[in-house]
Amino acid sequence: MLHKRLSQFLIIYFLGLGLLLAVKYCFGLSDYVIPGFTDMQNTAQAVAAGYLRAVLDTLGVAVIGHLLAIALATVVAIVGRPDNLLGTMIKTAAYNLQAYPIVAVAPIIFILLGDGLPSRLLIAAIICYFPLLLSFIGILSEPVAGIEHFYIVTGRMRWQLEVKIRAFENIHKLITVVTGSATLAMVGTIVAEFIGADSGIGYSLRIALYQSDIAKVLVALFLIGVFNSLYLVGLELLGLAVRKRMGVEQRIQQ
Amino acid sequence: MLLQCLNITYRYPQGDALIFHDLNCGLADPGFHGLFGPSGVGKSTLARIIAGEISGFAGEIRRRDRADILYSSNTERLPGWSSVGDHLTKVTPAANLPLLQELIRAFDLGSCVDSRFSQLSLGQKNRANLTRYLLQDFDLLIMDESLANVDEATRKQIIVTIKQIFPDRYFLYISHSVAEVATFCARILVLRDIHKSPQLIEVAGRDHHGDTSLDRTALERAMLEIVHAA
Numbered sequence: 001m002l003h004k005r006l007s008q009f010l011i012i013y014f015l016g017l018g019l020l021l022a023v024k025y026c027f028g029l030s031d032y033v034i035p036g037f038t039d040m041q042n043t044a045q046a047v048a049a050g051y052l053r054a055v056l057d058t059l060g061v062a063v064i065g066h067l068l069a070i071a072l073a074t075v076v077a078i079v080g081r082p083d084n085l086l087g088t089m090i091k092t093a094a095y096n097l098q099a100y101p102i103v104a105v106a107p108i109i110f111i112l113l114g115d116g117l118p119s120r121l122l123i124a125a126i127i128c129y130f131p132l133l134l135s136f137i138g139i140l141s142e143p144v145a146g147i148e149h150f151y152i153v154t155g156r157m158r159w160q161l162e163v164k165i166r167a168f169e170n171i172h173k174l175i176t177v178v179t180g181s182a183t184l185a186m187v188g189t190i191v192a193e194f195i196g197a198d199s200g201i202g203y204s205l206r207i208a209l210y211q212s213d214i215a216k217v218l219v220a221l222f223l224i225g226v227f228n229s230l231y232l233v234g235l236e237l238l239g240l241a242v243r244k245r246m247g248v249e250q251r252i253q254q
Numbered sequence: 255m256l257l258q259c260l261n262i263t264y265r266y267p268q269g270d271a272l273i274f275h276d277l278n279c280g281l282a283d284p285g286f287h288g289l290f291g292p293s294g295v296g297k298s299t300l301a302r303i304i305a306g307e308i309s310g311f312a313g314e315i316r317r318r319d320r321a322d323i324l325y326s327s328n329t330e331r332l333p334g335w336s337s338v339g340d341h342l343t344k345v346t347p348a349a350n351l352p353l354l355q356e357l358i359r360a361f362d363l364g365s366c367v368d369s370r371f372s373q374l375s376l377g378q379k380n381r382a383n384l385t386r387y388l389l390q391d392f393d394l395l396i397m398d399e400s401l402a403n404v405d406e407a408t409r410k411q412i413i414v415t416i417k418q419i420f421p422d423r424y425f426l427y428i429s430h431s432v433a434e435v436a437t438f439c440a441r442i443l444v445l446r447d448i449h450k451s452p453q454l455i456e457v458a459g460r461d462h463h464g465d466t467s468l469d470r471t472a473l474e475r476a477m478l479e480i481v482h483a484a
Contacts, residue, residue, distance in 0.1 A: 149330055153325065154324070154390050164333075168333065168335055
């Protein structure tokens with residue numbers, strides 16, 4: 001799993017790098033526009049340690065933001081699950097809000113909360129929150145009639161059991177959605193750092209942009225890709241463990 | 255009389271055509287009764303109306319005071335997070351736990367109790383599902399093709415066992431097997447197309463308990479009556 005994800009990323013990364021160098025040499029662009037391979041190596045050696053710390057900082061914020069978004073989406077989806085007035089209101093609000101490019105409100109968050117950790121965390125969380133919420137609401141609102149019927153007619157159905165049945169029956173979808181939204185959390189954190197924060201790899205990218213230093217940008221992209229892949233693999237392994245623990249794998253084999 | 259359906263008229267919420275028109279039927283005595291009819295005629299719908307799972311019909315359903323009516327079908331599943339045995343134990347009222355062991359033996363489920371539901375064959379799944387319903391407190395249990403995919407010998411054994419263990423309860427058995435309903439049911443409600451009048455006809459079955467030999471001629475007559483009625 002790890003090997004596959006990393007090799008996929010490395011292939012794409014080095015294809016892109018090769019294309020960039022091809023453009024440089026085909027059009028005779030200066031090292032100022034696109035640095036040569038040796039310059040890139042030198043830059044990598046110079047900034048790698050600092051960028052590594054910055055990426056880990058960003059990843060930490062993204063993971064916490066992602067967890068917050070998952071927790072909040074779970075709670076709201078459970079509350080908005082029934083087919084009543086509150087449920088309908090929550091669903092409608094979720095569908096309408098997710099249509100808005102939420103990253104556009106990031107400046108307001110920075111103005112109100114400053115350029116520290118809370119702003120980065122909040123932006124990371126809200127960027128991955130709405131896709132999570134829509135999927136969670138969809139899954140938890142959909143009855144699993146074949147299983148729920150018995151509990152309903154025998155008077156045993158409780159909301160906890162209903163959520164458990166629906167989550168269990170859709171565990172693959174839930175894991176896919178959670179894994180897919182991890183990249184959004186990373187994107188949200190980087191965007192937040194890029195816009196206004198004073199730390200993290202997004203902040204380093206902003207400085208590299210101001211310096212027009214493509215080599216630094218490429219080093220940052222490499223580290224972001226590697227650590228994002230590691231995070232996704234971690235989530236996939238966690239999902240696999242959850243599925244095994246719940247006995248879902250036995251069901252798949254049937 | 256446990257149950258009486260009076261002048262039931264019903265159309266599906268999304269459909270224009272009526273599915274029942276002034277339909278009347280009832281269950282007067284305990285025992286094993288059949289609901290028979292061609293596919294699509296509305297057997298499951300009528301069963302769910304009787305069980306109180308479908309509303310929006312015209313007419314009246316009269317039930318004996320506080321009658322517990324359960325509807326079970328072969329499309330139901332047990333949750334997959336625990337073994338079949340654990341699930342059955344968990345949903346069985348304490349007073350019925352000895353009965354659980356008896357049913358596991360009678361329904362030949364001993365080899366399944368440690369397995370997850372998804373690992374069972376279709377026949378085993380249906381037996382496990384039926385077992386948990388039989389362990390509940392009920393007056394009438396509607397069995398909508400609950401023994402589909404179960405081999406004939408086991409099906410016979412299960413029906414005979416149910417009749418022995420629950421002589422005072424009502425069962426409404428939905429099946430497409432004429433021979434089966436004619437053999438084991440006391441009364442068979444034959445549901446017919448809406449354009450036929452009356453839409454439902456009652457036919458007497460042989461109500462076989464497995465302890466005596468069957469009168470073949472009488473059985474064939476009952477089967478013919480059912481087929482002609484349908």
